[in-house]
Amino acid sequence: MGTNVAIAGATGAVGQEFVRILEEREFPSDTITFLASHRSAGKEITFRGQTHTIQELTEESFAGVDLALFSAGGSVSKRFAPIAVDAGTVVVDNSSAFRMEPDVPLVVPEINAADIAGHKGIIANPNCSTIIMNVAVWPLHRINPVRRIVMATYQAVSGIGAAAMAELAESTRASLEGRPYEQTQIPHPAAFNVWSHGSEIGEDGYNMEERKTWRETRKIFHCDEIRVTATCIRVPVMRAHCEAINLEFTEPMTEDQVRQALADAPGVKIVDDRERNHFPMPIEASGQDDILVGRIRQDVSQPDGRGIDLFVSGDQLRKGAALNAVQIAEHLVK
Amino acid sequence: MGTNVAIAGATGAVGQEFVRILEEREFPSDTITFLASHRSAGKEITFRGQTHTIQELTEESFAGVDLALFSAGGSVSKRFAPIAVDAGTVVVDNSSAFRMEPDVPLVVPEINAADIAGHKGIIANPNCSTIIMNVAVWPLHRINPVRRIVMATYQAVSGIGAAAMAELAESTRASLEGRPYEQTQIPHPAAFNVWSHGSEIGEDGYNMEERKTWRETRKIFHCDEIRVTATCIRVPVMRAHCEAINLEFTEPMTEDQVRQALADAPGVKIVDDRERNHFPMPIEASGQDDILVGRIRQDVSQPDGRGIDLFVSGDQLRKGAALNAVQIAEHLVK
Numbered sequence: 290m291g292t293n294v295a296i297a298g299a300t301g302a303v304g305q306e307f308v309r310i311l312e313e314r315e316f317p318s319d320t321i322t323f324l325a326s327h328r329s330a331g332k333e334i335t336f337r338g339q340t341h342t343i344q345e346l347t348e349e350s351f352a353g354v355d356l357a358l359f360s361a362g363g364s365v366s367k368r369f370a371p372i373a374v375d376a377g378t379v380v381v382d383n384s385s386a387f388r389m390e391p392d393v394p395l396v397v398p399e400i401n402a403a404d405i406a407g408h409k410g411i412i413a414n415p416n417c418s419t420i421i422m423n424v425a426v427w428p429l430h431r432i433n434p435v436r437r438i439v440m441a442t443y444q445a446v447s448g449i450g451a452a453a454m455a456e457l458a459e460s461t462r463a464s465l466e467g468r469p470y471e472q473t474q475i476p477h478p479a480a481f482n483v484w485s486h487g488s489e490i491g492e493d494g495y496n497m498e499e500r501k502t503w504r505e506t507r508k509i510f511h512c513d514e515i516r517v518t519a520t521c522i523r524v525p526v527m528r529a530h531c532e533a534i535n536l537e538f539t540e541p542m543t544e545d546q547v548r549q550a551l552a553d554a555p556g557v558k559i560v561d562d563r564e565r566n567h568f569p570m571p572i573e574a575s576g577q578d579d580i581l582v583g584r585i586r587q588d589v590s591q592p593d594g595r596g597i598d599l600f601v602s603g604d605q606l607r608k609g610a611a612l613n614a615v616q617i618a619e620h621l622v623k
Numbered sequence: 624m625g626t627n628v629a630i631a632g633a634t635g636a637v638g639q640e641f642v643r644i645l646e647e648r649e650f651p652s653d654t655i656t657f658l659a660s661h662r663s664a665g666k667e668i669t670f671r672g673q674t675h676t677i678q679e680l681t682e683e684s685f686a687g688v689d690l691a692l693f694s695a696g697g698s699v700s701k702r703f704a705p706i707a708v709d710a711g712t713v714v715v716d717n718s719s720a721f722r723m724e725p726d727v728p729l730v731v732p733e734i735n736a737a738d739i740a741g742h743k744g745i746i747a748n749p750n751c752s753t754i755i756m757n758v759a760v761w762p763l764h765r766i767n768p769v770r771r772i773v774m775a776t777y778q779a780v781s782g783i784g785a786a787a788m789a790e791l792a793e794s795t796r797a798s799l800e801g802r803p804y805e806q807t808q809i810p811h812p813a814a815f816n817v818w819s820h821g822s823e824i825g826e827d828g829y830n831m832e833e834r835k836t837w838r839e840t841r842k843i844f845h846c847d848e849i850r851v852t853a854t855c856i857r858v859p860v861m862r863a864h865c866e867a868i869n870l871e872f873t874e875p876m877t878e879d880q881v882r883q884a885l886a887d888a889p890g891v892k893i894v895d896d897r898e899r900n901h902f903p904m905p906i907e908a909s910g911q912d913d914i915l916v917g918r919i920r921q922d923v924s925q926p927d928g929r930g931i932d933l934f935v936s937g938d939q940l941r942k943g944a945a946l947n948a949v950q951i952a953e954h955l956v957k
Contacts, residue, residue: 437924441775441867443817443856457815462799465792478906481791483777483858483865485902485918485934494878494897494920494932503923516924520867520934522777524817524858531817533775533854533867544828563828568819572812584819586828589837590771590850598828600819600854 290379291355292318292622297346297369298361299323299334302451302528303383306611307358308336314615317622324350325361351376356621358614359383374410379621381412381614385497388413388505395508398616399555400427405620412617415509416501417609418442418521422532423509424580424608425601428554429547430510433538440502440519443531444486445571447605449474454527461525479525486521496521528606529571533584534599541594544587551582556608561585569602577604578612624713625689626652626956631680631703632695633657633668636785636862637717640945641692642670648949651956658684659695685710690955692948693717708744713955715746715948719831722747722839729842732950733889734761739954746951749843750835751943752776752855756866757843758914758942759935762888763881764844767872774836774853777865778820779905781939783808788861795859813859820855830855862940863905867918868933875928878921885916890942895919903936911938912946 294316298304304325311318323334323343330345344350346365351357351373359366360383370380370387387393394404395413397420405412415423418440426435446453453474463470464480477484488497503517524531536542551557560569561583569581580603588596603609628650632638638659645652657668657677664679678684680699685691685707693700694717704714704721721727728738729747731754739746749757760769780787787808797804798814811818822831837851858865870876885891894903895917903915914937922930937943 439773439869439924441854443777443858458799461795461815465796465799476900477904481795481860482904482906483860483936484904485900487900490897490900493923494918495923496900516926518869518922518924518930518932520775520869520918520932522865522867522934524777526815526817526859531856533856535773535852535854535869563824566810566819566821566824566830570811570816570818572816584828584854588852589827589829590773590852592850596852598852598854600856602817 290622293320293353293355294318295322295324295350295354295357297324297357297359298365299343300325300329300332301360302447302454302606303360303610305451306606307360307615308334310607310611310615312337316615316618322350322354348372351378354378356618358618360610370411379408379410381414381617383414383610383614385416385501387411388415389508395505396617397423397509397613398620399424401509401511402620405617414610414614414617415505416498417448417605418444418498418530418532419502419505420609420613421530421580421601421603422502422534423506424556424603425534425582425599426536427510428550428557429536429542432550433540433542434512435515435536436539437537438515438517439535440517441533442519442521443524443526444521445526445528445530445605446475446479446523447528457525457527482525484523486523526571527575529574529602529604530609531569531571531600531602534601535588536597536599537591538595538597542597543594544585547585547597556580557582559583569600571602574602574604576607578607580608624956627654627687627689628652629656629658629684629688629691631658631691631693631699633677634659634663634666635694636781636788636940637694637944639785640940641694641949642668644941644945644949646671650949650952656684656688682706685712688712690952692952694944704745713742713744715748715951717748717944717948719750719835721745722749723842729839730951731757731843731947732954733758735843735845736954739951748944748948748951749839750832751782751939752778752832752864752866753836753839754943754947755864755914755935755937756836756868757840758890758937759868759916759933760870761844762884762891763870763876766884767874767876768846769849769870770873771871772849772851773869774851775867776853776855777858777860778855779860779862779864779939780809780813780857781862791859791861816859818857820857860905861909863908863936863938864943865903865905865934865936868935869922870931870933871925872929872931876931877928878919881919881931890914891916893917903934905936908936908938910941912941914942
């Protein structure tokens with residue numbers, strides 16, 4: 290395929306990360322177009338030392354575009370991705386709009402890059418919490434199928450957007466100064482607080498973020514048997530998520546087997562220094578491509594040796610979003 | 624028993640909370656003595672409108688003292704609690720020094736107040752994370768024994784001490800201003816970060832905080848069969864802990880059964896508004912006596928209906944420490 294590239298949602302938290310990652314990885318592009326809402330159109334963006342003017346995303350934006358990276362929210366994707374496909378563009382979509390469509394590959398390249406080939410114009414990028422968990426769990430699942438996962442997340446506010454990151458800083462500053470502060474992006478007081486993920490809650494009591502962890506994992510792993518329960522929680526952190534992951538395997542699994550499998554796994558870095566009490570932290574995962582994995586230990590509550598506990602951290606904006614999408618795009622242009 | 628009371632460790636985060644709670648609950652006391660290290664001796668403390676001078680904790684501090692509340696760390700308890708007992712004082716100890724001694728009751732009054740009667744001079748106050756989890760889980764365990772718990776914690780820095788709370792504020796202020804800041808209390812960067820609990824890690828990879836969750840729970844519940852795995856994590860929060868708790872029961876358990884059992888349970892407040900996405904948060908648990916319990920739902924990963932997920936929050940300094948100890952003391956003087 291050709292490499293006339295468009296970024297839809299260029300000014301958001303993920304969009305800005307697209308720009309940085311395309312530069313860093315020297316992504317091959319003949320032309321690049323930055324698209325955003327009417328409000329952001331006309332603003333300028335620097336890419337590879339050149340200034341580009343952001344254009345308004347319209348139905349005419351995709352003429353001659355070979356590849357579009359979308360990160361402008363589900364409703365924008367639903368409206369414009371089919372238009373782009375009709376114009377001959379291949380879309381890598383970061384929203385949840387198409388993830389569960391049977392003819393849309395849902396891809397974490399380290400796991401199921403082969404699925405990309407089956408696309409009909411749209412390839413979906415999974416949910417951030419799911420990607421981060423999957424990168425750590427897949428190398429283990431490959432050698433000893435995981436039956437059940439119990440996960441609790443510690444999610445950064447970057448997932449709400451760039452404005453929420455600024456709001457966390459401002460509301461924390463206000464809290465330290467004893468000033469009131471009216472938040473508009475984050476639904477609960479953010480300063481020195483922890484709160485449940487704000488996505489819609491179904492009748493079964495799970496929110497949408499939690500639901501994605503099992504739906505998407507089953508599709509990515511090609512494994513309908515894997516069972517997941519998750520509690521998705523926000524913490525006052527800027528941009529990397531953490532996850533406490535409890536795994537139940539089909540066969541007994543030792544800590545050494547886990548270490549060996551993870552040591553060779555792409556996209557994983559083991560950070561597990563018990564003596565110095567140094568384990569994955571969002572402040573160290575931020576800006577990194579790898580998912581940090583630590584607190585690796587046999588689960589004492591599973592006397593048959595089939596349990597393993599982990600604690601992981603990964604950059605929500607990079608591997609949890611923009612990096613994963615760019616990796617998919619790299620497979621497309623290869 | 625008489626009610627000449629001493630507080631050992633009066634200037635710490637828990638010690639200050641002892642003072643407030645004894646006042647609030649109008650604890651009956653004929654005399655009260657505030658004890659602390661040599662460094663703090665001579666400082667003044669206001670209690671029920673009267674000024675008291677803090678005295679140095681020495682081997683002679685317990686003459687005529689009927690009841691002593693200790694919260695000055697394990698080594699102080701190890702040294703001075705036996706001296707107090709020899710002087711005829713009953714000690715309620717907040718440290719981990721005596722918790723697992725067979726002849727020391729380990730008590731959460733809502734659960735096993737009856738154990739207090741068997742004391743030989745020392746009654747131990749459980750670990751904060753364990754108390755908070757136990758208050759929420761016991762009302763369920765009573766009606767349908769819990770076989771296994773998978774827990775992930777979101778722990779406030781108050782557990783490290785009063786100086787750590789000040790350090791979280793100061794290091795966050797520095798971070799917002801782009802200044803470097805040298806922490807002395809908190810072992811990892813605290814501002815906008817999450818890090819693994821700093822207690823010593825054993826050969827099995829669990830830290831001491833995690834180990835307490837199963838050891839102490841078994842003793843408090845009088846149930847050696849209950850299995851627990853925990854991942855204990857610090858978050859940049861001042862004084863209330865949160866916990867994501869996954870429960871596996873002996874028999875199937877419905878969400879309604881859980882709600883009913885918790886609605887009547889002492890020390891529990893249900894905060895579970897799905898429509899408003901309002902659930903337990905440390906900012907709302909702080910200063911409260913009750914453990915807030917929410918995100919109550921049937922665990923989708925347990926198809927036989929034996930799984931329940933919860934998210935709870937409780938004030939680490941109150942029910943997690945000082946309040947629980949004062950409740951024990953109230954039983955003693957009753």
